[in-house]
Amino acid sequence: MKTLYLALLFTPALCLSAGKPAQVTAQQFVNLQQGDAVFPGFRRAHAKGICISGEFHSNGQLAGYSKASLFNEGVTPFIGRLSIAGNNPTAPDLKSPVRSMALSFAISHTEQWRLAMNTPPVMAVADPHTFYQQIQAVQAGPAAIQQFLSEHPEASEFRAWAAQYQATGSFAAETYHSINAFYLVNSNGEQQAVRWAMQPTVAVPASALDGNDALQTEIASRIAGAPVVFNWVFTLAEPADDEDNPTKAWPENRRQVTAGQLILTGTTAQLEGDCHAINFDPLVLPSGIAATRDPILRARSAAYVESYRRRAKEQLDGALEGSNND
Amino acid sequence: MTNAQTTDSDRFSLSMRLFHWGMAALVLSMLAAGLLMVTSLQPWQLTLLNIHKACGVIAILLVTARLINRLRHKLPALPKELSAWQKTVAKVSHWLLYILMFAMPVSGYLMQYFAARPIDIIGIFRLPAALQVNIQYYSLFRELHAVLAISLITLIALHAGAALHHHFIRKDTVLKSML
Numbered sequence: 001m002k003t004l005y006l007a008l009l010f011t012p013a014l015c016l017s018a019g020k021p022a023q024v025t026a027q028q029f030v031n032l033q034q035g036d037a038v039f040p041g042f043r044r045a046h047a048k049g050i051c052i053s054g055e056f057h058s059n060g061q062l063a064g065y066s067k068a069s070l071f072n073e074g075v076t077p078f079i080g081r082l083s084i085a086g087n088n089p090t091a092p093d094l095k096s097p098v099r100s101m102a103l104s105f106a107i108s109h110t111e112q113w114r115l116a117m118n119t120p121p122v123m124a125v126a127d128p129h130t131f132y133q134q135i136q137a138v139q140a141g142p143a144a145i146q147q148f149l150s151e152h153p154e155a156s157e158f159r160a161w162a163a164q165y166q167a168t169g170s171f172a173a174e175t176y177h178s179i180n181a182f183y184l185v186n187s188n189g190e191q192q193a194v195r196w197a198m199q200p201t202v203a204v205p206a207s208a209l210d211g212n213d214a215l216q217t218e219i220a221s222r223i224a225g226a227p228v229v230f231n232w233v234f235t236l237a238e239p240a241d242d243e244d245n246p247t248k249a250w251p252e253n254r255r256q257v258t259a260g261q262l263i264l265t266g267t268t269a270q271l272e273g274d275c276h277a278i279n280f281d282p283l284v285l286p287s288g289i290a291a292t293r294d295p296i297l298r299a300r301s302a303a304y305v306e307s308y309r310r311r312a313k314e315q316l317d318g319a320l321e322g323s324n325n326d
Numbered sequence: 327m328t329n330a331q332t333t334d335s336d337r338f339s340l341s342m343r344l345f346h347w348g349m350a351a352l353v354l355s356m357l358a359a360g361l362l363m364v365t366s367l368q369p370w371q372l373t374l375l376n377i378h379k380a381c382g383v384i385a386i387l388l389v390t391a392r393l394i395n396r397l398r399h400k401l402p403a404l405p406k407e408l409s410a411w412q413k414t415v416a417k418v419s420h421w422l423l424y425i426l427m428f429a430m431p432v433s434g435y436l437m438q439y440f441a442a443r444p445i446d447i448i449g450i451f452r453l454p455a456a457l458q459v460n461i462q463y464y465s466l467f468r469e470l471h472a473v474l475a476i477s478l479i480t481l482i483a484l485h486a487g488a489a490l491h492h493h494f495i496r497k498d499t500v501l502k503s504m505l
C-alpha cells in the first residue's frame with residue numbers, strides 16, 4: 001500500500017517530463033510583441049482594429065466533411081475584427097505590411113469557433129522559437145531581416161509571396177488565409193486536412209487612400225453603403241501534403257470547396273464594439289474541426305491567452321479605478 | 327526509531343486514505359500542469375491544457391465524494407500532547423485545503439465560462455460557456471485561479487511539513503494514521 005501511495009506522488013513528474021524544456025516562453029514571446037511601449041487594455045499584437053458583424057451563408061458543400069453545424073446549409077451570425085499587425089492601437093493603417101480578419105461564431109453554449117487570419121498564405125518559419133527570432137530581426141530593421149531571411153531557406157515561399165504582394169485600397173479587397181492547417185472531422189470520424197481563405201469579391205486599387213485611419217474609414221463607409229462579401233474557400237490536402245508545416249503551400253491543383261459566403265453588414269469602433277473583449281484564439285474550435293500538430297498553430301493558444309490575460313487585467317483594474325472615482 | 331505504534335482506531339479508514347493519496351497525486355499533477363502550460367509554446371501545450379480541464383472536472387467530483395465520505399467517518403483523534411491552538415491550526419488548515427480543492431476547479435471553470443470557451447471533455451461531452459464574453463469577469467476569475475493556486479501550493483507545503491514534523495520530531499502517529 002505504501003508503495004502505491006508513493007507511486008501516486010510521482011505522477012506529477014510524468015507531466016513535467018512530457019516535453020523538452022521550452023526555448024521561448026509565452027511570456028517572453030508576448031513581451032517581445034508588446035515592445036517597450038505598453039498600451040494598457042489593448043492586444044499585444046494586431047492592436048489596431050475595427051469590429052465587424054455579419055452572417056455566414058453556408059451552401060452545405062462542406063457538411064459531408066465536417067459535423068460543425070455552421071457548415072449545414074443555412075445562416076450563422078458572427079462578430080469579427082479587421083486589424084493590422086503591430087502593437088500600437090493608433091498606428092497608421094497603411095504602414096503595416098499585414099492585414100487581418102478575425103471571426104467569432106458563438107454557435108451555442110457548447111460550440112464556439114474563433115478564427116484569426118492574415119494576408120500572407122504561408123509563414124516564413126515553421127516553429128514559434130524561430131518566429132521569435134524573425135520578430136527580433138523585424139524590430140532590428142531591414143538589414144537584420146534580410147540577414148534573417150537569407151539564413152532561413154524555409155522562408156522562400158513567403159519571400160516569393162511578399163515580392164509580388166500589392167496591398168489593396170480596402171480591407172474588403174484582401175484575401176485572408178488560415179495559414180495553419182486544421183482537420184475537418186465528419187460524423188463518421190473521418191479527418192480531412194484543410195487550409196482556407198476568405199476571398200474578396202471586389203477589387204480596390206490602393207491609390208485612393210490617405211490618412212492615419214484610412215482603412216477603417218474606408219471599410220466603415222463601404223459597409224454602411226452595402227454589405228461586403230467574401231467567398232470562404234477550403235483547400236483539401238492529399239496524403240502527400242504536409243499539414244504540419246505552415247511555410248509550404250500545397251500544390252495548386254488541390255481540390256477546393258467553397259463553403260459559402262461571409263457577408264459583412266456592420267462595423268463599430270473597437271472600443272465600442274463587442275470584438276475588443278474577445279480572444280480570437282484559433283484553437284477555440286467546435287466539434288467537427290480539430291487542430292493539426294503544426295508547431296506554430298500549437299503555440300498560438302498560450303501566446304494569445306497571455307496577451308489576453310494582460311489586457312483583461314488592465315481593463316479590470318481600469319474599471320475598478322473608474323468606479324472608485326465615481 | 328521509537329515511533330508510537332498505530333492501532334486501527336487511530337488510523338484513517340481505507341477509503342479516506344485512498345482519497346487522500348489519490349487526490350494528492352491529482353492535485354500536485356494539476357498544479358504542475360497548470361504552471362507548465364501557461365508558459366509553454368510547445369506542441370503538447372494544447373494536449374496538456376485539455377487534460378488539465380478534464381482533470382479539473384474529475385477533481386470536483388472526487389472532492390465532493392471525498393467530503394461526503396469524510397463526514398460519514400470517525401476521524402482518529404489528534405495526539406493528546408497537542409495544545410488547543412495547535413489543534414485549531416490543524417483543523418483550520420484541513421478545512422482550508424478542502425475549500426481550495428473546491429475553489430480551484432470552480433474558478434477555473436468560471437474563467438473559461440466568461441471567456442466564452444466551452445470545455446471539451448476528451449471528446450465525450452462539453453461543459454457550457456457564456457455565449458458572450460465578459461472580459462472583466464474573465465480577468466477576475468483568471469487572477470483568482472492563480473492566487474488560489476499559489477495559496478494551495480503554500481498550504482500543501484505547510485501540510486506536508488507538519489506531517490513530517492509529527493513523524494520525525496514529535497514521533498507521534500499522525501503521519502502513520504494516513505499510511
Ligand code: HEM
Binds near residue numbers: 081083
Ligand atoms: C507562433 C505564432 C503566433 C503567435 C505567438 C501569435 C501571437 C498573437 C498574439 C499574442 C495576439 C494577440 C491576442 C489577443 O490579445 O487577443 C495575436 C493576434 C492575432 N494573430 Fe497571431 N500569433 C501567431 C501566429 C499567427 C498566425 C499564423 C496568424 C494568421 C493566420 C495570426 C493572426 C492573428 C490575428 C488576425 C490576430 C488578431 C486577432 C484579433 O483581431 O483579436 N497569428 N497573435
